[in-house]
Amino acid sequence: MGMSLNKPINNTNDANKEVKKKKICCVCLETKKLRDECIVKLGEEQCKKFIDDHNKCLRNEGFDIK
Secondary structure (H helix, E strand, O other): OOOOOOOOOOOHHHHHHOOOOOOHHHOOHHHHHHHHHHHHHHOHHHHHHHHHHHHHHHHHOOOOOO
């Protein structure tokens, strides 16, 4: 009583099969570390290569980076 037979039953296995989206904070950790250390020590102007390398890595992971 009160149960609807027309409603599909949620299967938790189906939820696990969904593609998990990557988080920008959790990818390209090595290039992120190098970029951040360079910026802290030398400033952004001196670290264009590290910034570009990190942005390229993020793009390769599927993020839309300018």
